[in-house]
Amino acid sequence: MRSPPAASELNREQLILGQVLRGIALNREPGLHFPGNFLEISFERVATAETRLTLEPGSHCVDADGQANLGVLALFADLALASSIRAGLEPATRLATVSMHLQFTGAPAEGTLEAVSAFEGFFSEGAGQQGLSRVVISARTRRICFGSGAFMVLKPPQGVTLHPVPQRKRGGPPAPAVAPGELTRDERGVLRRAEKALATAGPAAESFISRFWGYEPRPVAGGASARMKNGPHIGNRVGHAQGGIMLGLAAATARAALPRGWEFSSVSAWYVSPGEGATLRARSRVIHQGRLTSVIRTEITGQSGRRVLEVMTTHARRAPPG
Numbered sequence: 001m002r003s004p005p006a007a008s009e010l011n012r013e014q015l016i017l018g019q020v021l022r023g024i025a026l027n028r029e030p031g032l033h034f035p036g037n038f039l040e041i042s043f044e045r046v047a048t049a050e051t052r053l054t055l056e057p058g059s060h061c062v063d064a065d066g067q068a069n070l071g072v073l074a075l076f077a078d079l080a081l082a083s084s085i086r087a088g089l090e091p092a093t094r095l096a097t098v099s100m101h102l103q104f105t106g107a108p109a110e111g112t113l114e115a116v117s118a119f120e121g122f123f124s125e126g127a128g129q130q131g132l133s134r135v136v137i138s139a140r141t142r143r144i145c146f147g148s149g150a151f152m153v154l155k156p157p158q159g160v161t162l163h164p165v166p167q168r169k170r171g172g173p174p175a176p177a178v179a180p181g182e183l184t185r186d187e188r189g190v191l192r193r194a195e196k197a198l199a200t201a202g203p204a205a206e207s208f209i210s211r212f213w214g215y216e217p218r219p220v221a222g223g224a225s226a227r228m229k230n231g232p233h234i235g236n237r238v239g240h241a242q243g244g245i246m247l248g249l250a251a252a253t254a255r256a257a258l259p260r261g262w263e264f265s266s267v268s269a270w271y272v273s274p275g276e277g278a279t280l281r282a283r284s285r286v287i288h289q290g291r292l293t294s295v296i297r298t299e300i301t302g303q304s305g306r307r308v309l310e311v312m313t314t315h316a317r318r319a320p321p322g
Contacts, residue, residue, distance in 0.1 A: 012059050013198050016208055019060045020194045024187045025175040031092075031163040033236050034190065035075055035245060043083070043167035048119035051084040054170065055113040063207045068109040070264065071213060071248020073145065077102060077135050078244035080115035081149035083165070085131035088119060091164030095151040097243040098130060101268045102147035106316075111140045120148075129153035160238050186232045193233050215249055217256035223284040223296070224256035230280055230302075241275025241308075246300055250311040253282040254296035262294060262315040270310045277303030292317050 023038030039061060044052040055076055057068045068076075082095045117135040131153065136146045156162045183191060197211035210216065214228035228234070228241075228249050236242040247269045255264070284298040293316055300309040 015058070016060045016198065017191070017194060019058065020191055021178050021180070022175040024183065024190060025178040026166075026168075029166055031165045031237075033242060034232055035234060035236075035242050036079060039072065039075070040168075040170070041076065041079060042170035043165075044169060046083050046087050046167055048084055048088045051080055051087060051115075051117045053080050053083065053115045053117075055115075056170070057109070057111075057113065059208065061209045063210070065108075066110060068113060069207060069209045069215075069248065070251045071215065071245050072209065073109060073113075073137060073244075074100070074102070074247040074251070074267075075242060075244030076113060076115050077137060077145070077147060078149065078242075078247075080117040080135050080137075081133045081147075082151055084117040084119045084133045084135075085151055086165070089153065092162040094154050094156050094162055094238065095131065096154050096274075097269075097271045098150040098152050099268070099270050100147065100149040100243070100247065101266070102145045103266045104145045104264050105143050106263065106265075107139070107142040107144050109137075109139055109144050113137060113139050113144070123150070157238050162237060189231065190233045193231075210252065213245055213248065215252040217253040217282065217284075219256055223286050224253050225284070226253045226256070226282040228280045228282070230275065230278055236275075241280055241302075243269075243271060243275075246275050246280065246309050247311065249280065249282050250284070250298040250300055250309060251313060253284045254298050254311070254313045254315075257284040257286050257296050258289065258294055258315060261318050263318050264313060265293070265316040266314045268312045272307045272310060273302070275300075275302055275308050277306075280308065287312075 026037035027034045042054045044054055061069055061072045063069050086093050115135055115137045117133050120132040123130040131151045134148045137144045194212055197208055213234055217224045217226035230241050234241050234245045280300055280302050282298055282300045284296050287295040287297050296313045298311040302308045
């Protein structure tokens with residue numbers, strides 16, 4: 001049984017639940033998705049030549065070490081990469097992630113995060129429009145990671161109407177208040193999931209976002225595995241699991257495949273099919289574990305065991321203290 005929470009933990013829980021309710025309120029304006037609204041990503045500038053987004057990490061989206069969760073960084077990068085492409089298209093255009101690659105520098109993801117992206121053109125020989133873009137994520141003037149992405153222009157699924165992404169900026173009008181008794185069925189499900197994540201957490205510093213999104217991998221022979229429940233709490237604009245969040249699941253599972261003392265150095269992801277199904281399953285396998293570097297392959301499957309995502313991560317052994 002969980003011990004009664006201390007005053008500081010109660011305050012933290014109230015802040016997190018307040019953030020969830022703000023995300024729900026913002027999500028009632030169509031165009032973005034709940035994860036982006038929950039994180040309150042700010043669109044400072046959106047243009048093909050330069051798109052700049054910012055994010056203020058808080059207790060709702062950081063890990064135990066105080067750094068932004070890797071799934072949060074991946075979602076942030078995914079949105080920045082797509083936004084610079086969409087800036088030259090119809091505002092409501094659907095973009096499906098084809099691939100994303102991020103190279104980390106080792107700098108901590110602490111403080112205000114800034115993602116600066118730019119459109120690099122379309123793949124010239126494709127039968128469809130596949131947009132290409134690049135991104136740099138920084139914090140406190142230090143570069144955290146840089147990378148690239150490819151996105152296919154697609155029609156929305158049948159029966160789904162897409163709207164332009166609201167380009168809200170930090171400091172704009174506050175989100176309208178939403179009382180728990182005024183929630184829809186899906187909104188109540190999101191709030192209940194947040195409450196459960198808080199109720200089952202351990203120390204106050206433990207990562208809420210990992211429990212909320214469902215990043216709870218376990219080591220298995222030769223690697224690690226995880227199961228993540230699908231739903232509106234991780235959904236994108238068309239109701240599939242959001243690409244950055246799925247990449248975060250793969251990264252969390254890959255990390256669990258190695259002992260302590262390893263840090264991410266890069267991640268490359270290839271999106272094979274939409275994140276559909278009640279549950280997404282991740283399986284990581286150690287390809288190489290050397291003296292200084294390791295390589296992990298992770299596969300995510302969804303509905304009827306269909307392959308959704310292929311991910312390769314590289315890891316660097318952490319330097320000893322001092």
